[in-house]
Amino acid sequence: MVTTAAAAHKPQQQQTRVLIVGNYCHDVLIQDDTVKAESLGGAASFISNVVNGMSIPCNLVSKVGEDFKYPVDYTPIVIPTSKTTVFHAYFDLGIHGNGHQDRVLKRVCACDPIRPSDLPDVRSNFGMAVGVGGEILPETLERMIEICNSVFVDIQALIRVFDSVDGTVKLVKLEETGFYSMLPRIGVLKASSEEAVFMDVEEVRKWCCVVVTTGKDGCKVYWKDGELRISPFSANQEDPTGAGDSFLGGFVAGLVQGLAVPDAALLGNLFGSLTVEQIGLPKFDSRLLQRVKDEVQTRKMQYLHCERSDNELEFLKPAGHEQFQASLGSAKLIPPCSSQARPWTPSNSPKETEKTPIPHYTVQAKLLVNSVYEEPIQTVEGKP
Ligand SMILES: Nc1ncnc2c1ncn2[C@@H]1O[C@H](COP(=O)(O)OP(=O)(O)OP(=O)(O)O)[C@@H](O)[C@H]1O
Numbered sequence: 085m086v087t088t089a090a091a092a093h094k095p096q097q098q099q100t101r102v103l104i105v106g107n108y109c110h111d112v113l114i115q116d117d118t119v120k121a122e123s124l125g126g127a128a129s130f131i132s133n134v135v136n137g138m139s140i141p142c143n144l145v146s147k148v149g150e151d152f153k154y155p156v157d158y159t160p161i162v163i164p165t166s167k168t169t170v171f172h173a174y175f176d177l178g179i180h181g182n183g184h185q186d187r188v189l190k191r192v193c194a195c196d197p198i199r200p201s202d203l204p205d206v207r208s209n210f211g212m213a214v215g216v217g218g219e220i221l222p223e224t225l226e227r228m229i230e231i232c233n234s235v236f237v238d239i240q241a242l243i244r245v246f247d248s249v250d251g252t253v254k255l256v257k258l259e260e261t262g263f264y265s266m267l268p269r270i271g272v273l274k275a276s277s278e279e280a281v282f283m284d285v286e287e288v289r290k291w292c293c294v295v296v297t298t299g300k301d302g303c304k305v306y307w308k309d310g311e312l313r314i315s316p317f318s319a320n321q322e323d324p325t326g327a328g329d330s331f332l333g334g335f336v337a338g339l340v341q342g343l344a345v346p347d348a349a350l351l352g353n354l355f356g357s358l359t360v361e362q363i364g365l366p367k368f369d370s371r372l373l374q375r376v377k378d379e380v381q382t383r384k385m386q387y388l389h390c391e392r393s394d395n396e397l398e399f400l401k402p403a404g405h406e407q408f409q410a411s412l413g414s415a416k417l418i419p420p421c422s423s424q425a426r427p428w429t430p431s432n433s434p435k436e437t438e439k440t441p442i443p444h445y446t447v448q449a450k451l452l453v454n455s456v457y458e459e460p461i462q463t464v465e466g467k468p
């Protein structure tokens with residue numbers, strides 16, 4: 085893996101494998117002025133969901149307020165003087181501003197930033213800077229670079245700014261942020277295709293690996309000397325929320341287990357495709373997860389016949405990549421252990437007369453159909 089000079093000089097303490105840094109949040113999905121669903125959100129929750137699903141040990145640093153309302157595997161830091169970060173996602177088809185194709189996001193509450201002193205005093209193999217609401221500060225990323233062998237960054241943690249009146253998420257150019265000079269010391273920068281236009285990919289790829297996710301078309305990996313398109317898996321999209329986060333979780337899960345970049349990106353595409361098929365935080369079927377883990381083990385055995393370096397990202401497609409893709413694709417076809425009712429989705433917006441039963445699609449999300457939701461939707465903290 086990419087090892088930074090700073091990391092190489094640190095005393096080798098016990099390592100946890102993956103350190104995820106970013107705030108949990110409350111997601112509210114809205115269409116036609118109605119709350120359609122609420123879910124645990126934040127890139128940290130989607131990524132840990134995948135990494136845990138793949139049985140990879142990790143540690144997570146997140147801040148929430150006392151109003152935080154979901155059960156989670158990694159206890160967040162509770163800030164008594166702050167509220168949990170809240171995002172409202174508007175799926176109204178009429179809204180297409182600000183480069184968002186499928187939804188407009190508004191941050192209506194923001195919890196405190198994560199500071200260097202909040203990070204554990206223990207080395208990690210992979211650090212993931214995955215903020216959603218501006219909680220990753222330049223000094224936080226600096227500290228992550230010091231304590232992690234390789235740092236993966238979601239560009240959304242770096243380039244989001246928030247409208248001072250209604251919290252609408254806007255993006256700024258990466259060069260204009262205080263993070264730009266750190267690029268040579270990070271391992272991978274991940275962006276969606278909408279976010280990628282806010283950086284000069286040709287410039288950034290000279291410094292670190294760039295992965296651009298392209299929705300139903302999969303993703304593209306750029307590095308100094310080359311680029312590769314990685315094929316998608318087909319999916320019936322219900323809700324795009326968190327697809328990029330789950331992609332990053334799958335990608336890192338693959339790399340942690342020693343897969344080459346193209347194979348790890350396939351795993352990212354797989355988890356991205358599984359995520360868009362459910363609303364909010366997805367619940368992965370246990371048989372599917374087992375099969376994916378088995379396929380990864382089989383793939384690793386195939387690597388034993390190839391000469392590979394242990395401390396650098398391997399970019400070239402290893403022999404058998406297409407077979408690995410087919411195996412993961414067939415894992416996706418395993419019927420789920422239990423069938424699920426079809427919930428509300430941005431694309432199948434329910435008619436007034438439809439009475440959809442409330443489905444139990446994930447333990448950590450609840451669905452409000454033609455809502456009996458009584459609290460007013462806030463557009464900005466403290467304002468109706
Ligand atoms: N409709 C789809 N069909 C199949 N795979 C998809 C689909 N949408 C997304 N994916 C997978 O998920 C990955 C991430 O999707 P996308 O590029 O939309 O990220 P994103 O815009 O960052 O998502 P979000 O902001 O909602 O987390 C893609 O690279 C792809 O592998």
Ligand SMILES: O[C@H]1[C@H](O)[C@@H](O)[C@H](O)[C@@H](O)[C@H]1O
Nearest residue numbers: 111125126127171216326329
């Ligand atoms: O839960 C979601 C998810 O993490 C998205 O990737 C992010 O863009 C949103 O801000 C967040 O509310």
